[in-house]
Amino acid sequence: MSTSAPSTPHASGLSPGGEAAERGSSLGHDAWLRLRQNKLAVFGACTLLVVALACSLGPLLSPYGYEETRLELGASAPGLRHWLGTDVLGRDLLVRMLYGGRISLAVGLSATVVALTIGVVYGAVAGFFGGKLDAALMRAVDILYSLPFTIFVILLMVFFGRNIILLFVAIGAVEWLTMARIVRGQVMSIKQMEFVEAAHALGFGRRRILFRHILPNVLGPIIVYTTLTIPSVMLLEAFLSFLGLGVQPPMSSWGVLIKDGAEKMEEFPWLLLFPGTVFSLTLFSLNFLGDGLRDALDVRSSKD
Amino acid sequence: MLRFITSRLLQSLLALYLIVTATFFMLRFVPGGPFTAEKAVPPEILRNLEAHYGLNQPLPRQYLDYLGSLLHGDFGPSFKYSNRTVNEILADKLPVSLELGLWSLGVALLLGLSLGIIAALRRNTWADYLATAVGTIGLSVPTFVIGPLCVLAFAIHTGWFSASGWYLPADRVLPSLVLGLAYAAPISRLTRGGLLEVLHQDYIRTARAKGASEARVVFKHALRGGLLPVVAYLGPATAGILTGSFVIETIFQIPGLGREFVTSAFNRDYTLVLGTVILYAALIMALNLLVDVVQAWMNPKVRLET
Numbered sequence: 001m002s003t004s005a006p007s008t009p010h011a012s013g014l015s016p017g018g019e020a021a022e023r024g025s026s027l028g029h030d031a032w033l034r035l036r037q038n039k040l041a042v043f044g045a046c047t048l049l050v051v052a053l054a055c056s057l058g059p060l061l062s063p064y065g066y067e068e069t070r071l072e073l074g075a076s077a078p079g080l081r082h083w084l085g086t087d088v089l090g091r092d093l094l095v096r097m098l099y100g101g102r103i104s105l106a107v108g109l110s111a112t113v114v115a116l117t118i119g120v121v122y123g124a125v126a127g128f129f130g131g132k133l134d135a136a137l138m139r140a141v142d143i144l145y146s147l148p149f150t151i152f153v154i155l156l157m158v159f160f161g162r163n164i165i166l167l168f169v170a171i172g173a174v175e176w177l178t179m180a181r182i183v184r185g186q187v188m189s190i191k192q193m194e195f196v197e198a199a200h201a202l203g204f205g206r207r208r209i210l211f212r213h214i215l216p217n218v219l220g221p222i223i224v225y226t227t228l229t230i231p232s233v234m235l236l237e238a239f240l241s242f243l244g245l246g247v248q249p250p251m252s253s254w255g256v257l258i259k260d261g262a263e264k265m266e267e268f269p270w271l272l273l274f275p276g277t278v279f280s281l282t283l284f285s286l287n288f289l290g291d292g293l294r295d296a297l298d299v300r301s302s303k304d
Numbered sequence: 305m306l307r308f309i310t311s312r313l314l315q316s317l318l319a320l321y322l323i324v325t326a327t328f329f330m331l332r333f334v335p336g337g338p339f340t341a342e343k344a345v346p347p348e349i350l351r352n353l354e355a356h357y358g359l360n361q362p363l364p365r366q367y368l369d370y371l372g373s374l375l376h377g378d379f380g381p382s383f384k385y386s387n388r389t390v391n392e393i394l395a396d397k398l399p400v401s402l403e404l405g406l407w408s409l410g411v412a413l414l415l416g417l418s419l420g421i422i423a424a425l426r427r428n429t430w431a432d433y434l435a436t437a438v439g440t441i442g443l444s445v446p447t448f449v450i451g452p453l454c455v456l457a458f459a460i461h462t463g464w465f466s467a468s469g470w471y472l473p474a475d476r477v478l479p480s481l482v483l484g485l486a487y488a489a490p491i492s493r494l495t496r497g498g499l500l501e502v503l504h505q506d507y508i509r510t511a512r513a514k515g516a517s518e519a520r521v522v523f524k525h526a527l528r529g530g531l532l533p534v535v536a537y538l539g540p541a542t543a544g545i546l547t548g549s550f551v552i553e554t555i556f557q558i559p560g561l562g563r564e565f566v567t568s569a570f571n572r573d574y575t576l577v578l579g580t581v582i583l584y585a586a587l588i589m590a591l592n593l594l595v596d597v598v599q600a601w602m603n604p605k606v607r608l609e610t
Binding site for chain 2: 150151155156158231239243245258261262266269273280
């Protein structure tokens with residue numbers, strides 16, 4: 001465990017019953033104050049907000065369509081008419097980046113939701129019921145951890161068509177393992193607390209205790225690791241798209257744009273630079289926001 | 305200790321068997337065979353081809369045959385490259401990928417450990433911030449962005465290195481640096497965190513009180529405990545370096561196993577895909593096993609848990 005524990009709102013916030021609501025909100029308020037102190041996390045959050053807004057609203061404001069080709073223009077350097085230039089088919093790079101961002105963010109969010117759901121339920125069940133069930137479930141996670149999963153995602157994408165729904169599911173099915181481990185560890189420590197015993201004594205069912213009493217107290221770590229899962233999911237999507245196995249044309253994502261840019265970088269470096277920068281900046285922001293949240297919510301980083 | 309290794313070994317073998325089976329059946333149940341891509345193959349030739357490769361046998365039979373030859377270390381013939389066996393192709397390509405992987409791992413460890421140690425010892429100074437900055441770049445800028453940018457900067461513009469290929473010793477530099485940098489970042493973070501945690505403990509204070517030099521305190525006493533998280537991370541890191549080589553080998557046009565795997569998957573070269581997956585899985589599991597053993601050896605607490 002860490003040597004210095006400044007304040008432990010975690011433990012004090014775990015009071016049962018009616019008091020929880022009021023305490024919970026002040027816990028959230030504390031965390032918010034701490035988060036605001038962290039400049040990098042604030043920078044990350046603002047950047048993400050700008051990127052998300054630009055991707056969702058930007059294409060509506062642009063005079064150019066996303067598929068609109070102007071072959072006579074070709075790849076033109078950034079200028080007044082096309083702020084970030086155009087690609088070899090004369091398509092406006094800015095609009096393509098905003099549309100690509102929609103797909104990248106959508107894949108990031110939905111695959112994370114898949115991973116989150118599997119991981120939380122799996123980890124909570126293992127941690128709550130314990131014993132042989134727990135041993136079997138966690139042994140399975142250990143084995144899965146050692147498998148070369150990226151390879152299976154590639155196989156899936158190659159053989160079952162490069163379908164975007166499959167992409168969500170395949171990526172989500174890979175990324176839930178860490179979440180399961182973390183949730184299990186938390187549930188195991190929380191289920192031994194007195195308020196859980198009290199809930200048992202009151203005669204509540206196990207399902208109710210698990211979902212209404214224990215899981216809300218694991219919310220902190222869940223939020224933190226969700227924030228940190230999104231960038232790794234987006235990275236995997238871009239990785240696949242770069243190999244030509246992810247999002248397929250005419251749809252586009254940041255990974256696709258980076259792939260196209262890398263092919264043409266010798267003559268038209270901006271085609272690689274801009275998508276690469278925006279993608280990296282987004283990952284960077286998500287990582288910082290996740291780290292900031294971890295500090296603000298006082299989640300221990302140890303995974304075991 | 306022996307019991308620990310045996311149980312891990314059995315677990316790995318079970319996992320390996322599951323991988324072989326899952327991949328085998330996954331490949332057979334997908335639409336399109338290895339010969340559907342070639343246009344207008346007359347039916348009789350197709351039948352001959354299938355008979356030649358044993359594809360006309362019932363599926364369970366094919367499966368058992370495959371397992372049988374696997375036990376003899378035979379991965380079968382390649383579907384795509386006629387008159388080459390999968391064993392030949394793997395033997396041809398694997399050394400290249402292994403070399404790339406080893407160099408990258410070396411870069412990652414050297415850079416990650418030194419940055420992490422400096423950051424922990426000079427906490428909250430510019431050296432710490434620099435290490436954090438490098439770590440963040442390595443964490444947020446993906447290899448497929450850094451890779452092409454490095455080619456642009458160090459090969460095309462300055463001409464220091466060649467943009468692609470795997471002929472000269474200098475050709476190893478850029479790919480290994482790019483791939484290694486991505487894993488140096490988490491290693492430096494883990495080293496910093498692990499060391500900081502250990503440096504506060506009583507036995508370090510004792511070592512200092514005995515008058516041990518700072519270098520001895522850090523390298524002899526603190527690193528052994530502080531490096532445990534790093535050792536634990538080496539399993540996932542090597543797996544990541546192996547799969548990361550798919551992208552690196554594509555960018556730098558390196559004739560290694562990673563690029564071959566992606567191509568063979570596109571070609572539906574069943575036997576080659578299977579062979580590659582099995583080889584990768586076996587490699588990753590062997591490395592994980594090694595990491596587990598080293599970890600247990602370094603930390604009696606882990607050893608006693610199992």
